[in-house]
Amino acid sequence: MGEIVATARPRNSRSSRGRNLLAGLALGLALLPVLSLPASADCADVPAPGVDWRRCQFFGNDFSDRDFTGAxxxxxxxxxxxxxxxxxxxxxxxxxxxxxxxxxxxSLAGADLRDADFTSADLSGASLAKADMRRGRFYGTVFRNADLTGARLDNADLLNADLSGATWIDGKTVCDEGSIGQCRLKRTKAPGPA
Structure with missing residues (x-):
């Protein structure tokens, strides 16, 4: 039978350690795109369904009649x-x-608007059906004739918000004219003596 001989591996010299370090760095750089976080928002993207405008700033722009579904x-x-x-x-x-x-x-149906600020915004005739508006700020917001069916308004601040003619969250109640800060039901006069 043959004899088993153990041999010691020579210690890495400085040059081989440097090569190993460079090889590891190159591998890390090659994997960087795979391991990186999702791309951040690009505020220069054109308005379109699904656009990612997180943390973008626009002031006074006209996006009327545009489709931002799922943005x-x-x-x-x-x-x-x-x-x-x-x-x-x-x-x-x-x-x-x-x-x-x-x-x-x-139309903001099904939108997640938690903690949003709509101070002095005009949402007349808007659809907010099933929108999550919890903890939102709606100071002086105009909701005239808006649809709030199924919307979540827990802890929302409606100070001075105009809810006149809005369909309330139950989908049945229509807020009376002059409903400021809360939805008021129309009062009917009780029949009196003739």
Missing amino acids: NFQSASLSNTNFENAQLDGLDGRRVHFVAAKMSGA
Whole structure:
């Protein structure tokens, strides 16, 4: 039988350690695109369904009649912007700022608008059916004739919001004219003596 001989491996010299380090660095750089986080928003992207405008800032732009279905506006600032008759269904609008935005006739059905700021925005005739508006700020927001069927308004601030003619969250109640800050039911006069 043959004899088993153990041999010691020579220690890496400085040059071989350097080569190993460079090889590891090259491998790491090659894997970087695979391991990197999802691409961040590009504020220069054109308005389109699914656009990612997270943390973007627009002021006074006209996006009326555009389709933003399923878009991501999370933490974006869109103050004084025109979204009249725009499609924003399924929007991720958490913490978005729509301060003084023109949004009459817009559709935000099923939108996630938690912690959003709609101070002084005009949502007349807008559809907010099944929108999640919890903890939102709606100071002086105009909801005249808007559809709030199934919307979640837990802890939302409706201070001075005009809800006149709006369909309330139950889908049946229509808020009386002059419903400021809360939905008031129409009062009917009780029949009196003849």
